[in-house]
Amino acid sequence: MSDRNDFLKTLAIWLILPSFLLLPVYQLLTRVNLGLPIECLFMAQVFVVLFVSPYLAARAIRSDLLNTGATSSTSLFALSSIPSSGRWLLRLLVLSQVPLLCWVFLSTGIAFFVMDVPFVKALQMFIILGIYSLSAGAVGMCGARVFRDAFFGAEVATLLWCVLIGGAFLLNPLGRYVNNLQPFIPPVLHLNPIIAVCCIFGSDIFRNPLLYELTPVPSYFFVYPKPWYLVGVWQIMIGACCFFGTWQIGRSRRCAI
Secondary structure: HHHHHHHHHHHHHHHHHHHHHHHHHHHHHHHHOOOOOHHHHHHHHHHHHEEEEEEEHHHHHHHHHHHHHOOOOOHHHHHHHHOOOOHHHHHHHHOOHHHHHHHHHHHHHHHHOOOOOHHHHHHHHHHHHHHHHHHHHHHHHHHHHHOHHHHHHHHHHHHHHHHOOHHHHHHHHOOOOOOOOHHHHHHHHOOOHHHHHHHOOOOHHOHHHHHHHHHHHHHHHOOOOOOOOOHHHHHHHHHHHHHHHHHHHHHHHHHOO
């Protein structure tokens, strides 16, 4: 009964907190006129998912390891053997993202009914946000295993997404050393999680007056990733690499013992 109450409490907290984070991000995006209101809403969803999911996964793996070590008479062996199970890691990753995935489902459903989003586009956004949740969670989990701290592991994951999202801005200093930035633009677009929203809704975010002046991308010929889920495939690869790294760390520590 206590475990059930704790789960419901955690679920309620992580359903409410992302909503509070969503509002200021959405207002900021609409204020700079980064797209239509529905596009800004889904971009804000992407920011919230990438910010929250690494901490949920990092917190889950650190809490589970500490609880295991506290209850087991052979804590050293438990801490080294349990993380070596890929099935255990995958289960922990998915369960850690359940509250956030519920929030994604509810917020996307509200947008579908209130803002008249086409069902296909709402479904596509739910799929891509689910992919982001699991992939970003895998990055946070890997950071927690490497640095042995949930908060710092989540910060490292957040830094990674900031670099990927801000890749278009990082092209400005790179232009001082490279005459032609054309080869760097496709990777920047394919690895940017926000671009999936542009692909789904057919918008051109770099023609926005703000980004048009701040990034060199519009000065070159570029094509958005097609199909839309190609951006998600790259995120899956990033998450899979981090998940495999977390698994290998657990195996190596088990072998060391």
